[in-house]
Amino acid sequence: MNHFLTIEGLTRDDLGSLLDDADEFVEVLHRPIPKVPALRGKTVATMFFEASTRTKMSFEKAAKALSADTMSFSPGTSSLSKGESLKDTVLTIKAMGTDAMVVRHTATGAPWRIAEWIEQPVLNGGDGAHQHPTQALLDALTIRQHFGTLDDLKIGIVGDIRHSRVARSDIQAFSTLGADVTMVAPRTLLPVVPEVFDAAVSEDLDDVLSDLDVVYVLRVQAERGGASVFPSLPEYTARYGVTKERFSRLKPDAIVLHPGPMNRGVEIEGAVADDPRALILDQVFNGVAVRMAVLFRLLGGEHAE
């Protein structure tokens, strides 16, 4: 593995082995001193061309827990605003000396382009509405911790799948790991050709609710999409919001996940988000562990495995 760009094409064994590594880093993170020297002397650059707080902090925390140094780039303060090309920006950061780049970009495919220009590993921290592979790992890890396996679990992904990189990576990871995935959304929020994904489709959340083991609630991305894709937020909540009432109709051991940041009262009611069966903060914690696993896999050299 030279880069970590996408879930697409990874096998069940590939994913399982990364999750197994992540389990070990979960143990590290629970130690009194949650840090190992595995990547001492390495530098990881986080290059977030799109604003992000949690993913960037999570990658930085992961790198530091492996004793790597970090440097970061954010577009607001960079020469991008002075018209520098993406390639020049990347080559500039590379020239400072970095062993890996974590890239988030609003444009689909940007991490692949960057991987053409540098030899160092590139980690996709989210590109457009395309892929967010470490999110899929942390989601899979959270589900596996709870149920022991993803095999035959019924997972409903609810909301703006069309504009969601989380959904694309999750559907591919969950289905590869044996789960039955259903995409739940109005047609304007489904992929235009939903058949490209190994998942069922429903436009009616109430119809599928009682079968689900996992309800994966996507954020309503008002800032994306531009055009109006549903009539109003209240109408969205009425059909697709995970309310207390809908939560009460779930199986007793079903769990709720959300990639954050949440719009309480829109796609998820506050009381649901705060319920012990909403594992949203576990997801955040696991994010650090899976990012440690990926960084270690790419930069750990002969010590890996």
Added chain:
Amino acid sequence: MQSDLVLAGGTVLTADGPIEADIGISDGRIVEIGVDLDGTETIDCTGAWVGPGLVDIHAHFREPGQEWKEDITTGSRAAAAGGYTAVVVMPNTDPALDAGHLARFVADRGAEVGLVDVKPAGAVSKGRAGLELAHLDELWAAGVRVFSDDGDVVADAGLLRRAMDYLAARGGVISQHAVDVGLSRGGHMHEGTVSSLLGMYGIPSAADDVIIARDLELVEVTGARYHVQHLSTASGVAMIAAAKARGLPVTAEVTPHHLAFDHHAAEGTNPVYKMMPPLRSSDDRDALRRGLMDGTIDVVGTDHAPHADHEEEVPWEHAPNGVIGLEWAAAVVNTFVDLDQAAFFDRLSVAPAQIGQVAGHGLLPAIGGPANLTAFDPNREWTPVVTLSKAQNSPYLGLPLRGKPMVTVYGGVVTAVDGAIAGGIA
């Protein structure tokens, strides 16, 4: 008789069909067609199809205003190397070619360079802004016969209708960039399986089709000549066929890239495959190939669209639309579509010269006729690795092709041989 120049041993496409013959050229004219002709200079064309110099009805030379991408000199060189003797250049320059003096500037610059006839298309609207008619009379007086807001659709049906009414009696042709604004907004590639996987906004086939359907109604009303640029959809091909069956004065164009590729080329998000309209499904591509073969699609237009390297060194969604293609268009068509010699020169020379009213071009070789000629070897296998354009945004660099322009003769002078500008030519 000794001619100045003899193209020897090719298969010459005459009005009576292809014949094995030499062509003798003196003083810019064809003076002899026969065997064993004697020339001051003789070029061996054995194995090549010889016919009228190729005519491109749709290219971008970027001058004036965007000379970092291309200029009339480098564009003309690429054209000559590709077998072209005349090129209609689009008016989306800076400023837009919306007035007579601007069109004259472009034509004059082309004449100064002297490698091909550079025929400016004029804008339909002032500044290509889609609000008011451009200076259509001035443009006409400057020799403009093709009118287009290319790069943008003429979105306002009322404006388009007025332009059609104004030009109909004279026979000017409106060349439409048929992509609906509302349906394409935010889109960067064909809406379909690949865009769904990539999570990228798509441009549905309907974006092209609704404009074509609307415009055909206006052709019915006005009787104006109407040309659809860069047809990309199977349903577009069907609409053109139906309009022709109704007798409407409608023509259509396809680009080499829409014949060669489909939307799977976008999977790697390499912007050399980004164009407008986008590469569509394999069914669309196959319909375009069939349409070109059966004549529903009249011409190949290169949509040669140069962009600088730094403009391409960005993610797909930030890259500009378009690819260059003048040097390889004939080879790409020959590689992906099975045209015989007559159909090949029809789609690449005769028909585009007629549609664009490009005088002195697109004429089958005949004694006394102008010596604008191309020799094209349909069996030569090669892989392009360099370009004469300023730009390199090409999906054809590195792509094995069959067929190569071997000799280009413009006004009786050899401008290019085997893909390079002939020695002694500026």
